[in-house]
Amino acid sequence: MNQFDLWGEQMRVDPLPTLAQMRAEAPIVRLFNPHQEAPEWRVTRYADVVELLRDPRFSKDKRKLSEQARSRYFRVTEFDRLDKHMLYADPPEHSRMRALVAKAFTPRRISQLRPLIAEATASLLDLAERQDSVDLLDTLAFRLPITVLVELIGVPIEDQERFREWTRILIAPPSEGNFDALRRMAIEFQQYLEEFIALRRRHPRDDLTSALIEAQTHGDRLSSVELMSMVFLLIAAGFETTGNLIGNGVWALLRHPAQLRRLRDTPELIEPTIEEVLRYCPPVANSTGAFPLTDVEFRGTVIPAEELVVASLLSAHHDDERFPEPDRFDITRTPNQHLGFGHGLHFCLGSSLAKLEAQVAIGTLVQRFPALGFAADPDTLRWKIGVFVHGLECLPVTWEAR
Template sequence: MDLADNLATDPYGVYERLRTTSPVHRIQGTDGQPAWIVTRYEEVRAGLADPRLSLDKRHARTGNYQGLQLPPALDANLLNMDPPDHTRIRRLVGKAFTAGRVEQLRAPIRAVADQLLDALGTDGSAELIGAYAAPLPITVICELLGIPRERRGDFRGWTQALIAPDPNQPHAAKEAVKAMMRFFTGLIEHKRQTPADDLLSDLISVRDAEDDRLSEDELLSLVFLILFAGFENTVQLIGNAVWALLKHPAQLAALREDMSKIPAAVEELSRFEGPALLAIRRFATEDLTIGDVTVPAGETVLLSLSAANRDPGRFADPDRLDIDRDTAGHLALGHGIHYCLGAPLARAETEIALTALLERFTVLEPDGDDAAQWRRSLRARGLKSLRVRFRAGQPA
């Protein structure tokens, strides 16, 4: 079963049909190789925490879907690791994304949001992904890592080529990987020579002082992952949240009436229209039963976060956006030891992005019937563009 085209246009309809017949189905990945997709909440949540489902490609059987292929120097990242290496590296970087550390970043994040909105003016139209949803998180993550402002312009193109490759540009993904490798290698060398008060300098210090804790490939891969995931997931989360609210004006009005609901609304928006259709692929380390299917050892399992979050067996009336819903247990940012490392930062950025946007513009609406353009991707759920009309002041 080839899902790519249908998932690009109607992911939740596809997932509903799959859930209705069985929790597990055989499909083809983006490279044409087979995999198992899991769509019901109970099985997805259990799979996310099951140590028999490994992220390490060494457990993959030849001829099965293995996901994004990166050079070894970028492949030694947390999305390809099991404990104990995963535990060791996550501990090193986890302190940068604690709730307390993120609270200290809220004021700077709001300042960036306000600057971006200032540039839009007070009355007009804009493409909101390029003008707001993308530059906000890239500015934040680059400031955190200490990446010079003049080196930030290419990230959107690189990540786009990897997450949603253009079939008309078959070599774009490989070229993006090469460009990122050159950039990260040069950046690390620069920081070695000129360390500063930033996360990247701290990681380099750990690498150079304690070689047994962080290899050079692990350092390079970690920087890649922080930039790639920390930027792209948040772009999608912000853009998807704005679009969902514009499509549900009653919910948008309720949020405007009580802005204290924004943190809870972000959880519901994450459940309803999260940034990841699928968790990172996993490989069965032994024959195991999922639902009514036995998955042989070495075969690939894709756990659908979006399908689980729309499962009526877990969330009543799941296709309805409800900012007052109890969203406890939603899986938009994962579950278990691989739960999204940057979740506190992604939440804070989305909360601040929505707050600043709604406080600034009392009129915010889609600009035309085709205002939202979705990217074609089996893995990610995100907008290529979102055109809006806006006006500061009193609503018409």
Template sequence: MSTSTLTSELWAPQTRNNPLPFYARIRQEAPVVRMMDPYFQTPVWIVTRYKEAVELLRDNRFTKDQDKLPENSPARMKRIDSLEAINQHMLSADPPDHTRLRTIVSKAFTPRRVEELRPRVTAIAQRLLDDAQPKGSMDLLDAFAFPLPVTVIAEMLGVPTQDQDQFREWTNVIINPPVNGDMGPLQKAGMEFLHYFQQLMARRRAEPRDDLLTALMMAEEQGDRLSPVELVSMLFLLLVAGHETTVNLMGNGVWALLKHPEQLERLRANPALIDSAVEEMLRYRGPVETTTYRWALQDTELHGQVIPAGEGVLASLMAADHDPAQFPEPERFDITREPNRHIAFGFGIHFCLGAPLARLEATVALNLLLERMPRLRLAVDERELRWREGILVHGLQRLPVAF
């Protein structure tokens, strides 16, 4: 099948609502296929099998750092200045820069530090459910799945929680740029995000607090461990990744439970299954459909295909997590699946730093939701649900529920 045909099919609305049949077909045909990124009009190769995806994610022939590519490579020529100013973070770096950047923030996300957040996560979830319960219905994303993790990460960072709607607006534009090629909104959102953090940092320098933002600024000032651009970029990454993953983990997870009532009842009957249920939610409809870009440093052979120097490669985490060679009956949603070595949070050195926090938030919030709302159900016909447009994040636009 031609590159243009594959491209138009992958980004088509009907595929966005359920990419799995497309990936199943591609996975059978070839482990690596070439398409065109419709946003930036650059070539992109997509890996869809589990074994090959894991290999790619630890293959040092590919770089996360665009500055290592030739000046005339498509990836560098299509860069947007305002996004570059918030993109110098650990997800866009190779060792040793990646190691240095990740070490600075990793202490805030150790299992012990995350576990200490359990009472606060519980209190926020209870408050949100208190607000929603008298109404009898809600958009689960707007009223519960979004405000919970964005409040937690904003409090950790020291970012005003009242600005959360603005974060969401900027994030949606940056994660889902327009297919029509109009990069104006993307440029604007990047610039506004940059200015927001610069102003916040100026306030924090004048009034330090006991929060992650102050700690990161101190790390910057005590020996050039974080440059000013790296600091802003790290704040952007932590704020966006710190809520976006959990929003869609919870939304997709509730959708999967409502779609499989026998699994929902199984979990209600035995809430201790919540940990394995969350792992299956991550595998079945994880919050991240593909990784971010890696680029070939030189012409590179990858499973029978030659990736030209400077061209990008993505691993489809969703396709890999439905590979029948790794997961028996991959289309079956089973909250007791074992083993379940999914890669929904990535793999290798760029494995999601916030995975323990996302898991904690989801297990706490979903158990409380099911306990307090025993009649939870979809408030619309499932055919009315729409999924987000891009291939990076996989999540619903809305999830109306009644209880």
């Protein structure tokens, strides 16, 4: 039986007390994941999380696991052609893929998106303002990143609802109840991407997909499967992560009116505000899993070979040994060495784009609507229970003071 319930209702209401108890009593603990019906280790203290994320003894590559371990943790084999990207690779394959993707994912390409982000934010808020109250996740937080991804990657705007549905299925905890849905989604997504990439090969444009097709370093290119996996990762991760970042940021500001007023009075604080959102309520709660290929002694604990190990980023961000008063939301916090986009080899290449979108969206929102507030009791809001994500199920807001 689990000592800590990471999959129960309390985690949907407020996960911080459970994580604080874990840091104090069992900072490296073996649990049983009821959704996957398999053991899972959680690492919760900041120093331990940093060490885990840079420890080369833990592998991201499932191809290095035994057949027994793969069947235990990767039961939906239809994803085999969608997970050959750098997030699930070790060096030297990871280094090769990251170098190729970085050539296409340039700061110049990202900076050129700022006018589009500003225009899309204004248009989405124009539509939302016509209603007395809205779910901000549906009207802004998730519609903005898909608009940007359409421009960045080159996929058609009319396919955005398909991406939302596929991503919704993807982030749900894997269990017997949704394995069939995951299999269908993987097949449909793969077929879609194969057709889309074939189109871009025939008709290249000034978009990231075309750049990935052409990118090469010292004669290396992404293979067809790696290319498809990378586009899949950009859509799935870029959409959900950025949407949660925007939603979590608005939620945190509304929960802390003094900080909201401070940001409204001093708009240039938007950059440190987003950094504090990434620490206080990060859009990604946990790292992707890693596996020791042999028994490993880690920080005084022996972790058996081929058992899943996950770093709790949300817990690490509330570790008082690293952050003074960690449960206080402070948009001027400095230093603020959060792990919101990971650490080490797998630090997120899309971090600058996600932060830019959040800065524009939240900065515009708080200046345009001085009476912005919750349209429902904030204590009734629930967090999603997903494999990696940390975001609200809905965020009802109103433009009028209540």
